[in-house]
Amino acid sequence: MKHLFTTILSVLILSCSSPEKNPNSKIDIYDDSxxxxxxxxxxxxxxxxxxxxxxxxxxxxASNSLLFVDVMGNKLYKWNEEGGTKEYIxxxxxTGYAPNVDFGLLGANGLLIDENxxxxxxxxxxxRLAKIENASSTSPNFTTLVDNYEGGRLNSxxxxxxxxxxxxxxxxxxxxxxxLETFQFVESELKDLNFNGVFKYNVNTExxxxxxxxxxxxxxxxxxxxxxxxxxxxxxxxxxxRKIFKINLESMEMTTLFDGAELPQEDEGNxxxxxxxxxxxxxTSGPGGLLVISPDGKLLxxxxxxxxxxxxxxxxxxxxxxxxxxxxxxxxRIKLKI
Numbered sequence: 277m278k279h280l281f282t283t284i285l286s287v288l289i290l291s292c293s294s295p296e297k298n299p300n301s302k303i304d305i306y307d308d309s310x311x312x313x314x315x316x317x318x319x320x321x322x323x324x325x326x327x328x329x330x331x332x333x334x335x336x337x338a339s340n341s342l343l344f345v346d347v348m349g350n351k352l353y354k355w356n357e358e359g360g361t362k363e364y365i366x367x368x369x370x371t372g373y374a375p376n377v378d379f380g381l382l383g384a385n386g387l388l389i390d391e392n393x394x395x396x397x398x399x400x401x402x403x404r405l406a407k408i409e410n411a412s413s414t415s416p417n418f419t420t421l422v423d424n425y426e427g428g429r430l431n432s433x434x435x436x437x438x439x440x441x442x443x444x445x446x447x448x449x450x451x452x453x454x455x456l457e458t459f460q461f462v463e464s465e466l467k468d469l470n471f472n473g474v475f476k477y478n479v480n481t482e483x484x485x486x487x488x489x490x491x492x493x494x495x496x497x498x499x500x501x502x503x504x505x506x507x508x509x510x511x512x513x514x515x516x517x518r519k520i521f522k523i524n525l526e527s528m529e530m531t532t533l534f535d536g537a538e539l540p541q542e543d544e545g546n547x548x549x550x551x552x553x554x555x556x557x558x559x560t561s562g563p564g565g566l567l568v569i570s571p572d573g574k575l576l577x578x579x580x581x582x583x584x585x586x587x588x589x590x591x592x593x594x595x596x597x598x599x600x601x602x603x604x605x606x607x608x609r610i611k612l613k614i
Contacts, residue, residue: 302580310568310576313555315613320581323597324361324607327353330599331549332398332435333588333607334387342588342597343387344607345369347400348456350383355607365408365416370401373418374429375466380452386435386549386586388444396421396444398433400452405433405444405477422477422484428468435549435586437498437506442479445487445506447494448472454513461513474508474523488530491521496550496560496586500571507533507558509547518547518563520573533573539563545601549586559587559596566598581608 300316324330328348336343341356345368352365369384376382382401390396395408397418404423408416421444423430432452437445449472453462471489474497478485487506488494496509506523518536523529536547543563550560557576558569565580566587579596582604588597594614600606 304578304580305576306578307570307574307576309570310557311613313553313557313612314568314577314579315611318611320579320608320610322606322608323355324353325605327599327605327607329381329383329585329602330605330607331585332385332387333549333586333597333599334389335588335590335597336389336393337591338389338393342590342607342609343389343395344597344599345384345387345397347381347383347385350401352384352387352395352397361607365411367401368397369399371399371418373399373402373404373420374423376401376403376432376452377462377464377466379455379457379462380432381454381456382452385433385451386446388436388438390438391442396436396438398436398446400432400434403430403432403452405430405436405446421479422482425469425473425475425484425486429466431467431469431472434495435497439499439503444477444479445474445497445499446477447474447497447508449493449495449511459513474506487523487528490530495546495548498550498552498558500552501554501556505571507550507552509550509560511546511548512536513546520547520550520558520560520569533558534569534575536563538575545583548584548601549599551587551589553589554593559589561585561587561598566596579610584608 333344350367352368354364355361370382386398405421407419431450434447474487492514493511510519512518520534522533545563548561556571561584568577581598583601584598595609597609
C-alpha cells in the first residue's frame with residue numbers, strides 16, 4: 277500500500293511539473309524560452325490569397341500597413357485592417373531599366389522603409405537597388421541607388437536589411453536568370469558577375485563593398501540587434517544544402533549558425549527570407565514552415581504556415597506576417613506576445 281501511494285504521488289508531481297500540452301497543432305515548441313514571444317493559443321489568419329509569388333513583406337508604420345510584392349506579377353501590394361489588400365505600385369521590379377531574360381523572376385523582391393518613409397526595393401528585372409519616391413502617387417519615381425559592382429551589372433538583388441547608420445546590406449543571387457518551368461538557373465551573356473554576392477551599400481559615400489562571395493545562393497539577410505552580426509540564409513537549389521550563416525562584422529569571420537541537415541529531410545521549404553526579433557531570436561522561412569532560432573543556433577520553435585518565402589513584424593512586434601510560396605500563394609499573420 278505504501279509503495280502504491282508513493283507511485284501515485286510521483287505521477288501527480290510529474291503531471292504538475294510537465295509543460296502544458298500545446299493546443300495548437302500549427303505550432304511546435306522545442307524550447308520554453310520562445311513562449312515569451314509565441315502565443316500557443318494564437319490562430320493563423322489569412323490576409324490575402326491568389327498572389328502568384330508573394331514576397332518582401334515590410335511594415336509601413338506611417339500608413340499602419342503591410343507592404344509586400346508579387347515577384348511573378350511585377351506588382352507591389354498594400355494591406356491594412358481598414359482596406360484589405362490593394363494593388364499599390366505596378367510595375368514594381370521590372371520597369372525596363374536593365375536588360376534581362378524574359379523567363380526569369382523579374383518583379384521586385386525585398387523591401388524596407390527608410391528613415392524618410394521612402395520604400396527601398398530590390399528589383400530583379402531592373403537588377404538594381406532603388407528608392408521609390410512619391411509611392412502613393414499615380415506615377416511613383418524609381419531612383420537608382422546602386423546597379424553595379426566594379427562595373428559589372430548586379431545579378432538580381434533579392435533581400436536587404438537596414439543598419440542604424442543608414443547602410444544597406446543586401447543579397448544578390450541570380451534569380452532573375454532562374455527558369456521556374458525547369459527549376460534551373462540559365463546561363464546568359466547578360467549576366468556580368470560570376471558570383472552571387474552579399475554586399476554593403478554605404479548611403480553616405482554611395483560606395484558598394486563586397487561582404488562575401490562564398491555563399492553560393494544567398495537569400496534572406498538580417499542584422500542582430502547590436503548590429504555586430506549579419507545573418508544570411510543559403511538556399512538549396514545549387515548544392516542541396518540549406519544553411520544559415522553568421523558573419524562577424526568586426527572580424528568578417530563567417531561560420532554556420534544552423535544547418536538544415538538537422539531537420540527532417542522530408543520537410544519541404546528553403547531558408548529564404550528572415551527577420552530578427554528584438555529578443556535577438558531569428559525568425560526565418562525554412563523546412564517545415566517558419567523556424568525560430570536563437571543567436572546561438574538552437575531551434576526554439578516552428579510555426580506551420582506551409583511553405584513560405586519571407587516574414588515580417590509590425591512596429592510593435594504584435595503580429596508576425598508571412599508570405600507563402602507558389603502552391604501556397606497567400607499572406608498570413610499570427611498574433612505574438614508583447
